[in-house]
Amino acid sequence: MKNIVLATKNEGKRKELEALLAGAATVYSLRDYPDCPEIEETGETFVANARIKADFVAAYTGLPALADDSGLAVDALDGSPGVYSARFAGEEKNDEKNNEKLLRSLEGVPREKRTARFICALVYKNPNGEAIEVEGTCDGEITSAPKGTNGFGYDPLMYLPHMQKTLAELPSKEKNSISHRSKALQKMKAEWGELGM
Ligand SMILES: O=P(O)(O)OP(=O)(O)OP(=O)(O)OC[C@H]1O[C@@H](n2cnc3c(O)ncnc32)[C@H](O)[C@@H]1O
Numbered sequence: 057m058k059n060i061v062l063a064t065k066n067e068g069k070r071k072e073l074e075a076l077l078a079g080a081a082t083v084y085s086l087r088d089y090p091d092c093p094e095i096e097e098t099g100e101t102f103v104a105n106a107r108i109k110a111d112f113v114a115a116y117t118g119l120p121a122l123a124d125d126s127g128l129a130v131d132a133l134d135g136s137p138g139v140y141s142a143r144f145a146g147e148e149k150n151d152e153k154n155n156e157k158l159l160r161s162l163e164g165v166p167r168e169k170r171t172a173r174f175i176c177a178l179v180y181k182n183p184n185g186e187a188i189e190v191e192g193t194c195d196g197e198i199t200s201a202p203k204g205t206n207g208f209g210y211d212p213l214m215y216l217p218h219m220q221k222t223l224a225e226l227p228s229k230e231k232n233s234i235s236h237r238s239k240a241l242q243k244m245k246a247e248w249g250e251l252g253m
């Protein structure tokens with residue numbers, strides 16, 4: 057089984073990726089490398105930021121790295137917060153403050169105009185230079201109040217009309233069967249398969 061180090065400091069992502077990779081790889085994470093410095097996300101796209109994180113962590117650890125850069129694109133906000141999703145309400149990256157700011161930004165916007173999509177870019181980088189880049193999305197609507205306690209980040213505000221639930225109301229197994237992250241990882245696994253990795 058291949059070794060992979062997850063290039064993320066986000067515990068919510070780490071748990072989901074670990075569950076999704078169970079049986080496919082031996083998974084390490086930045087918890088195993090506590091001295092790994094903060095990586096600046098200077099890219100203008102999700103995939104550019106995932107590339108920055110994967111490159112850095114593959115070089116730092118000498119292991120194949122899998123980076124996840126993700127976020128929320130809200131139609132009524134012209135795609136914001138986008139790559140600024142983590143820092144939407146400030147550099148301290150506070151999920152609760154981000155959610156409050158998102159609800160404030162959408163005050164007065166009617167339900168039919170509250171459409172949004174989660175995007176997840178995954179970049180896998182081998183220390184020998186090989187890279188694979190994929191993306192997955194998950195469409196929904198931004199609620200007018202948080203609902204549910206599972207998941208992380210913006211999950212309590214992301215309502216899935218076909219499930220009649222927010223992502224935070226879904227058990228992790230169900231979120232992992234439909235999320236942007238799981239769709240991206242499915243594509244990644246297909247690429248690994250094709251390349252015999
Ligand atoms: O960069 P790393 O260390 O991976 O951790 P991060 O939290 O900074 O991650 P990002 O830069 O990719 O920012 C992603 C933002 O989008 C949010 N987000 C991403 N995936 C999500 C999901 O599945 N559910 C809810 N929110 C999500 C998350 O809470 C962050 O605010």
Ligand SMILES: [Mg+2]
Pocket residue numbers: 097142
């Ligand atoms: Mg980040």
